[in-house]
Amino acid sequence: MAAVTDYHMHLERGPWTLEWLERFVDTARARGLREIGFSEHPHRFRECRAIYPAPLPWVDAQNTERLDSYLRLIEQARAAGLPVKLALEWDYLPGFEAALERALGAHPWDYTIGSVHWLPPAARGGEWWGFDDPARISDWERVDVLEVYRRYFRLIGQAARTGLFDIIGHADVIKVMGYRPKADIADLYEAAASEFAAAGVCVEINTAGWRKPVGEIYPAPPFLRACRLAGVPVLINSDAHVPEDVGRDFDRAAAVAREAGYRETAAFAQRVRTMAPL
Ligand SMILES: [Zn+2]
Ligand SMILES: [Zn+2]
Numbered sequence: 546m547a548a549v550t551d552y553h554m555h556l557e558r559g560p561w562t563l564e565w566l567e568r569f570v571d572t573a574r575a576r577g578l579r580e581i582g583f584s585e586h587p588h589r590f591r592e593c594r595a596i597y598p599a600p601l602p603w604v605d606a607q608n609t610e611r612l613d614s615y616l617r618l619i620e621q622a623r624a625a626g627l628p629v630k631l632a633l634e635w636d637y638l639p640g641f642e643a644a645l646e647r648a649l650g651a652h653p654w655d656y657t658i659g660s661v662h663w664l665p666p667a668a669r670g671g672e673w674w675g676f677d678d679p680a681r682i683s684d685w686e687r688v689d690v691l692e693v694y695r696r697y698f699r700l701i702g703q704a705a706r707t708g709l710f711d712i713i714g715h716a717d718v719i720k721v722m723g724y725r726p727k728a729d730i731a732d733l734y735e736a737a738a739s740e741f742a743a744a745g746v747c748v749e750i751n752t753a754g755w756r757k758p759v760g761e762i763y764p765a766p767p768f769l770r771a772c773r774l775a776g777v778p779v780l781i782n783s784d785a786h787v788p789e790d791v792g793r794d795f796d797r798a799a800a801v802a803r804e805a806g807y808r809e810t811a812a813f814a815q816r817v818r819t820m821a822p823l
Pocket of ligand 1: 634714
């Protein structure tokens with residue numbers, strides 16, 4: 546059996562309705578999952594605006610919702626007996642830790658996912674780079690790919706060290722567009738894995754990588770092995786943005802986890818972790 550949970554999914558392509566949410570639950574049930582968790586992007590919510598620099602046009606354009614709509618919907622789903630957990634997929638932007646801590650402390654999340662989607666300006670007067678934005682793929686042609694990877698991997702270590710996150714999201718998403726350094730990056734994997742272990746965070750095995758230009762699961766198998774050697778716990782997540790992707794490719798992901806030596810996955814309730822057989 547693969548995992549029984551899927552803790553990373555987004556409702557953002559639909560309305561704040563129980564009908565839309567139930568479609569995610571229905572797919573989960575059909576795929577044998579017992580519990581799912583929603584992890585919306587905070588950039589949508591006005592209450593979370595302070596965790597990003599200002600101005601940041603990509604965020605500002607989407608920062609129109611109220612967190613209440615989301616919280617109420619999850620509450621409503623629970624009242625209806627649906628097995629759903631409440632979370633956000635927090636963006637970690639260095640320098641915004643205090644705002645992040647405030648936003649994170651405002652509600653009783655079941656777990657917190659910390660992801661890096663933004664790289665800070667490389668030089669004074671530069672701008673933040675949303676490196677996974679398909680509209681900015683041409684930026685990749687102008688950068689030193691290895692240097693970008695180094696900066697990214699430093700940031701995920703830093704994110705873990707804040708102690709604010711239970712789970713590190715798609716730990717090597719820097720590869721999303723398919724740009725990879727020619728050099729071996731085993732040292733980056735090992736350094737990040739030991740930061741994760743020291744911080745006590747979990748790493749998600751995120752199947753969305755198989756659906757992206759890179760066509761590879763996050764983390765890459767050698768990175769996952771480094772996590773295993775360092776003693777970092779894992780769980781399997783889909784990062785579904787549509788109901789059809791809930792629990793997608795979980796058997797295949799479980800095989801990757803076993804191949805790396807994992808025999809257990811993590812589950813969370815009120816930010817307390819428990820382990821179950823994989
Ligand atoms: Zn993400
Ligand atoms: Zn996500």
